[in-house]
Amino acid sequence: MSHTTSGPRLSARGLVKQFGATTALAGVDLDVAAGESVAVMGPSGSGKSTLLHCLAGILVPDAGTVALSGRGLHDLDERERSLVRRRQYGFVFQFGQLLAELPAIENVALAPMLLGTPRREATELAGRWLASLGLAGMEGRRPGELSGGQAQRVAVARALITGPEVVFADEPTGALDQATGQDVMRVLTETTRLAGASLVVVTHDAGVAAWCGRRVEVRDGRVVADERRAPEVAR
Template identity: 50%
Template sequence: MNAILRAEGVDLFYGTHRAVNGVDFSLKRGEVAAIMGSSGSGKSSLLYCLAGVLPPTCGTLTFDGLRLSSLNDDELSTLRRERFGFVFQYGELLPELTVEENAALPLRLAGQRKAPAHAAAGEVLGRLGMTELLQRRTSQLSGGQSQRVAVARALVHRPDVVFADEPTGALDSVNASAVLEEFLRLARDQGTAVVIVTHDASVAEHADSRYTMTDGILK
């Protein structure tokens, strides 16, 4: 099966510091890949390069046959909004919105009307055990609940790839396991590919392929 996402010879410099060093990486549709490494190893920098957030200093990034360097800012924004999903370590939810509104946000930003967007969000949230909390403000949620909303938001528009940056790092072990299992189950059901950055070997065990990053080098 052809790769949907590919990096070839990718470098990323912050000034004179080489955070990503000559990385080659490929991801197939439906594949879950884990990138492990200690703090400062460059794994989050690589994740944001792969997601088109940080342009690499050199090298080539290709998504579904498109070279990301050929896209302008508006085209990149549309790509990230419509075909990528993101799960961050601390959820990064909007506190002024309800659970349902947060999860529906990608669909609303893409122009979908409120009723179908909220219906889709409610379906995904229901599969994550959040049906009773749809109208609650996210400021009233526990850490595990907040991360479930973040997972729903990342998956509600059925993206091709989800990028997860330490998605369970802020959770206790029980919540971390529950959130991760449901996240990956939903992703696999939809055929979504997932790139997880983590320092936790127990998280990486759930992946189809595992990589280690040290001083910007991916192995």
């Protein structure tokens, strides 16, 4: 996949989003560089999830622009934005993104299959991803037969298998205990970095944010703090 090397990989300018009388985003600017990991933090109702949805092309902002590798998402219709999400983005949600009737390997292989990769090739690739995330031997298990941490590793494999430019994670450890959550964050940040993708994590948990190289704080729909620091490393 060819990435634009100059300028930020993901760029938001003046994002405004309202739901009725409620202002969720009140003019947000944010740049995410290639390979950068950013934690978006804030209390409940601060607008951090709305920001993630706008960056990912799930929601269309009322005003402002989002550009991925220099290409504006605002010019795209829903079908084209869906294609961007499939091809250039990866997603890790809190839970429930794996299809219950598919075994782990097919859940992962489904992503490249949706992009036209033949099933055999997609399955082999999925097997390699699962093995690299420590899930060798669990390929045939269905989501209900995996622990929460294992299921999130499968979700990480599914998000990264298509070689996305940006991975979005929405409270990826929200349904896990602390130790498992730390483990999933280690896998998520390491694998995303090795794959050369940028990572945007929405969380309210400082322990989760510590795994990212940059911390952005959102309050009342605005960015109120933006600090870079050395990320937590694998212990």
